[in-house]
Amino acid sequence: MAADTPSAEPGDGERYRPGYELVAEQLLAYMAEHDLRPGDRLPTEKGLAELLGATRNVTREAVKVLAAIGRLSVRKGAGIFVAASGGPAGPADEQLVHFQPTDMNHVVMLLDYRGLIEAETARRAATFATPIQVRSLREHAERSAIAAGEADIPGFADADALFHDAVGAAAQNLFLQVSVANIRRFAAQSDVLLFHGDVPGSLEVAGAQHLGIAAAIAAGDPETAATLMVEHVDTTRHQFERKIRDRLFTHPSKETVLAPNPLRQAQA
Structure with a gap:
């Protein structure tokens, strides 16, 4: 993937986390905060990058990872959607979405x-x-x-x-x-x-x-x-x-230092 990989500052014993992992976490939190359900449409890649305070490249990698693990569905020409669970949804399934x-x-x-x-x-x-x-x-x-x-x-x-x-x-x-x-x-x-x-x-x-x-x-x-x-x-x-x-003891990546999440600020 094009996103940055973990690196370490000499002598500090700490590892940088990949930027796409941080953005993926924020994106999952965004889905939970907004109670998005299977089939719901998310903002565009550009819109997500702006909402999460990340670069387009790292946001793209985060979307790819979440699609690969079955959390998102990317439909060419249609957009980015919360992936379906593959079966009929009940109350428990709705909780597991998040x-x-x-x-x-x-x-x-x-x-x-x-x-x-x-x-x-x-x-x-x-x-x-x-x-x-x-x-x-x-x-x-x-x-x-x-x-x-x-x-x-x-x-x-x-x-x-x-x-x-x-x-x-x-x-x-x-x-x-x-x-x-x-x-x-x-x-x-x-x-x-x-x-x-x-x-x-x-x-x-x-x-x-x-x-x-x-x-x-x-x-x-x-x-x-x-x-x-x-x-x-x-x-x-x-x-x-x-x-x-x-x-808890790692730093964000050098390529992507996330800006304060405007979604969280708006809800504070």
Whole structure:
């Protein structure tokens, strides 16, 4: 992308955040403050840049990122819109439209929910998994551990997704399986904006946790499987907390120092 990348001042130990990340955060906040819903139209790229006090180039990159993670829809010749959720909207869906992937409170709520859902999924998988499903999830766990040992981030991400999907399928409950997939969809938004293709913590630790969960499910031990899954999710939570806490000590990018947000000033 053309937007600036993180850099560091020699000796200060602090990292600059990409300008597009700052603008993306402000744009998500703008959508929430104005209660925009799927299908609602946003100002033009030029208008957004002026509203958010950013340059056109960085605003364009922020829009691209938010479109890539499914929060915006850019229609050539028509404009920029809040992306549809892909299904019929209800009260809960309307609230999720305003999920803030870099806000610690929102991330914690998502990970709390993930812990509840995936613990029960692992518990049921240990009870109901078929031999074929056990073999599948163990293979994905082993793949993730191998990718971790080789520092293969894309390979690990692929194996990680397949592992959690396999555990969800082994629970023999369609609603749990869909919930696991939806959780990962929201978590991916935080991954993109917080980690920029990097990983939040140790791949080796995550790979070893996958192996432990798979072994407990294969042994038909529901409580151990659930406990290990909770520990796995808690590890992720601590990594997110550390990453977001680190953001409090970073500077805005050199290319884009955001002006005071006139939207917030007008509402003050």
